[in-house]
Amino acid sequence: MYTGLCLVPPYIIWSRCELPVADDSLSEQTVTSGLQTQSIADMNTKYAIALILALQVSMSLCEIPAPDQELVDKYNALKGTFYKRLINAYARVQAAAAPMIEKFGESPQGTVAKDYIEDLQNNAELKAIVKVGSGLAEEVGPLVDKARQSVLGLYGQYLRPHVGNYLSDAIDHIKVHLDKFLPAE
Template sequence: MNAKYILALVLALQVSMSLCEIPAPSQELQAKYDSMKSTFIKRLENAYKKLQDAVSASEQGQVAKELVDSVQAVAKVAAGLGSEAAPIVDQARSSLLGLYEQYLRPHVGESLSTGIDHIKVYLDEVMPAE
């Protein structure tokens, strides 16, 4: 009876150890992610520039300008904190991309890609990257 418990414990430990090995994402998936990330950042930068232009052109520009300046100060602080945590964030991102590619991409990859392509059409109208 004790041998059965030991065998079950060994098998459970092997399964848990195999789950700890996180695969690295492929270069293709990493490149696709980096492309989407850079495009999204460009969209945000362009939207921010348009917001600044609209604020400077409006009559109530002073109040809005103060709001934009405070948002910009918060963004600088967040960027400073983000630069210190960059290695941890990169490792976590790589792990999540590897898990996604190994376990989820075969099942939801095509529909997710199609959904992102449909969303890009609307984002190009509302928040263009150029």
């Protein structure tokens, strides 16, 4: 066991650290001061508890405002339009790629790839992973909705009075270009 002096804060008058040398015992560093002896793990536990309590107090003092219904309706309309644009883009890509995929399926490499994809679809492990993933998505859904409502409330309370008009104008400007290249209908 190595015993030596350690650098300590100036309020500790006398201190020493003991660091175990490679042996099979559980390692525990101790800090010995003139007044008390505590293990590093005990000190870290106290710091963690103090941090958790401080965070709980700060979060209880921080009231998150509810978003305006008008803001929620506008957000939902923009989100719905965005999803429609994505679905239409996917349909266009699928329609453009269908002839190439049919031709690819006729080649020897295409039949091997097709067989491999069919084997993956029948794989029990993949089905289990998909089932777990969909279960997680269902569990996380309410948390995401709550976080979204909180962010909309914070935006409506603190940012919208300052940047709301600029953001609305930017969205309207982007919509003009998206309607040309990626329509929602």
